[in-house]
Amino acid sequence: MDSAMTAPDRSGSSDASANTATRAAGIDVSKASLEIVVLCRDADHKDTDRSVSRSIPNTEEEFDKLREWIDREVEVDLERVHVCLEASGGYERPVARYLHEQNVTVSVVNPRRTSAYADSRLNRSKTDPVDARLLARFCQREEPSSWQPSSSEQKGLKDMTRGLQSLKKERDRLKNQIDRSSNPTVTSSLQSVLESVNEQIDQLEKAIDEHVQSCQTLARKRELLETIPGIGSTSAALVLAELGDSERFESARQAAAYAGLTPAHHESGSSVHRKPRLSKIGSSRLRKALYFPAISALRCNAAIKAFGDRLAERGKAKMVIIGAAMRKLLHICYGVLKNQAPFDASLHPGT
Structure with missing residues (x-):
């Protein structure tokens, strides 16, 4: 299903500048269709109103037409295109994987980020073309990090x-x-x-x-995770599935942020001083995978038990202690996977 395309307005630009421009694109994904909008960004990074758009069915048979359309209408190498999609319950994965294989830079972003961006621009309409253009503008302005397929x-x-x-x-x-x-x-x-x-x-x-x-790689990683007291075979598989490749995180804190296990602070001036809470902006599945292992680790993992006891002495509530134990356990999982070394209790004395 092809919809009418908006021809790009190239007035005031030379062929040379068109060929050297980079392009930001947004794709609004639904189960049935893909709404694509591609913007221009000149070498001086000034925004322009030039754009092209198209709608295609969200099927793998149509993805080649999308690539051919970019080649024909957008007139820029695929390596110069940066596409932004929202995480849409898995409907975005086939086209994201396809575009990645075509050497297109792809970013799959949390819908909360783009929703906040829409609010900041005072968007009053919400349609597929409007959402696609918003994603393209977000991609152009924020340059989100690239997505790597599993x-x-x-x-x-x-x-x-x-x-x-x-x-x-x-x-x-x-x-x-x-x-x-x-x-x-x-x-x-x-x-x-x-x-x-x-x-x-x-x-x-x-x-x-x-x-x-x-799979030798997965088997080795699970073996390493199982050296951590509190992590069993099933929990290790869940953590590996939801955490993915540890190399994509620069630090344990970044991995914890991905899981929504970092504290969110609410303080403003002299009157607003709320208690910190888990941000929960992240993978709920990874948090669930760590919940029962953390409870077990508070009993059988000396490092985490000492950590929990110290929090209890400070009067922290039970759920606060469990949340902190989940975060600490994920830090340990990250360290074990990153260093490719079994858990060493001596590295966590009285943590």
Whole structure:
């Protein structure tokens, strides 16, 4: 499905400047379609109103047409195009991966960032073309960091662990229904479904283990994580799936920020002094993966236990201590993976 294209206005610019200009592009992603807007940015970095736009179906068969359209209409090498997309529940991944393979710089950004940017520009309309143009402007102004696709092994692990989490959520829901049910017929039916779900959980856990063992890199990383008291086989697989490649983070704090485990402070002047809280702006799945391991580590990991005891002595609430333990545990996971060395308790004396 092709929509009408807006021809670029090249008045006042030479062919040479058009060829040397860089282009920022925004793609508004939905399940069915992609709305693309490409802006110009001249060498002096001054904004212009020139743009081209197009809408195509969000299918892999149409991605080649997108590349051909950029070549034909935008008149710039693909290496000079920077495309910005919002994280859209996975619908953005196929086109992001395709464009990355075509040597296009791709950024996949948190929708909260672009929403705040829209508010700062006092946007009054919200349509697919408007959103795509906003993403292009955001890309042009902010130059967000580039996105790197996961390896096929990493993607497979993430898909399986997320499937496992969904099954476990369904198992808990069925258990709650069974506990509330007073009808023997309903209870029997629910028990039958629960048994089936438990079988699927066992099969998927076995498949995850086989998948990790089949990949030398993943197997080594899981082995390293399992040296940390509190981290078991299943938790290690979840952390690996959601954290991804530790090399993409410059520090443990950056990894903690990715998980939304860094403290958010609320202070202003002399009257506003709220207690710090976890920011929770980040991967909720990674936080969930660390919750029960942190509780376990507060009992069996001497480094984290000492850390938790010190917070308790200062009168910190239970959930504050658990949140701090989750952050500390992620710091340790990052260090183990970054240094490719097993957990060494001597590096965390009385932490």
